[in-house]
Amino acid sequence: NAGVTQTPKFRVLKTGQSMTLLCAQDMNHEYMYWYRQDPGMGLRLIHYSVGEGTTAKGEVPDGYNVSRLKKQNFLLGLESAAPSQTSVYFCASSYDNSLNTEAFFGQGTRLTVV
Amino acid sequence: GDSVTQMEGPVTLSEEAFLTINCTYTATGYPSLFWYVQYPGEGLQLLLKATKADDKGSNKGFEATYRKETTSFHLEKGSVQVSDSAVYFCALRKWSSNTGKLIFGQGTTLQVKP
Numbered sequence: 001n002a003g004v005t006q007t008p009k010f011r012v013l014k015t016g017q018s019m020t021l022l023c024a025q026d027m028n029h030e031y032m033y034w035y036r037q038d039p040g041m042g043l044r045l046i047h048y049s050v051g052e053g054t055t056a057k058g059e060v061p062d063g064y065n066v067s068r069l070k071k072q073n074f075l076l077g078l079e080s081a082a083p084s085q086t087s088v089y090f091c092a093s094s095y096d097n098s099l100n101t102e103a104f105f106g107q108g109t110r111l112t113v114v
Numbered sequence: 115g116d117s118v119t120q121m122e123g124p125v126t127l128s129e130e131a132f133l134t135i136n137c138t139y140t141a142t143g144y145p146s147l148f149w150y151v152q153y154p155g156e157g158l159q160l161l162l163k164a165t166k167a168d169d170k171g172s173n174k175g176f177e178a179t180y181r182k183e184t185t186s187f188h189l190e191k192g193s194v195q196v197s198d199s200a201v202y203f204c205a206l207r208k209w210s211s212n213t214g215k216l217i218f219g220q221g222t223t224l225q226v227k228p
Contacts, residue, residue: 056213
């Protein structure tokens with residue numbers, strides 16, 4: 001019972017490098033989200049998707065792109081990494097957008113940009 | 115805009131002590147309220163939730179009551195254990211723009227000493 005799986009778990013990038021974070025869920029959820037977690041700031045929404053082939057911007061989308069080509073996968077891309085993008089990234093998914101639906105989270109990706 | 119405010123941590127308690135973590139929110143309409151817990155090195159897990167005023171969510175000895183008059187959802191536990199050491203996040207969800215997104219507080223770190 002995998003749930004939400006993120007890869008990689010850790011990564012160190014040099015400024016200007018690019019990378020893609022992969023999120024995979026096996027629960028047939030429609031909604032998927034990418035958050036970043038920074039000390040003292042909780043989790044902030046980067047991008048989200050309400051179904052296969054759809055994406056939308058969250059609170060802090062600058063410097064990131066996303067794609068949802070398959071329902072089970074949600075990719076987060078950094079085209080040119082900056083030190084300000086050093087953070088822990090969490091992917092989440094939920095079955096629908098009703099008020100009491102639980103969101104399931106991956107274990108996180110710790111990214112350091114030097 | 116909508117927001118969630120939690121008491122600052124870290125909170126340090128001895129085993130079997132009483133726990134309260136304060137959470138207040140600002141939101142229009144009628145949000146659902148959640149507490150998520152993040153154990154060291156793991157992703158977030160739903161701890162409990164409440165979907166309307168005066169509802170009480172409970173799980174694993176933790177409780178929180180949705181107080182609309184004070185816009186609060188304080189987390190309580192009568193007797194904490196070392197295994198409760200974690201970061202606790204209060205969050206809300208609204209029926210807004212069809213996103214189902216969660217808005218998080220900044221998180222409160224709980225340390226329980228034997």
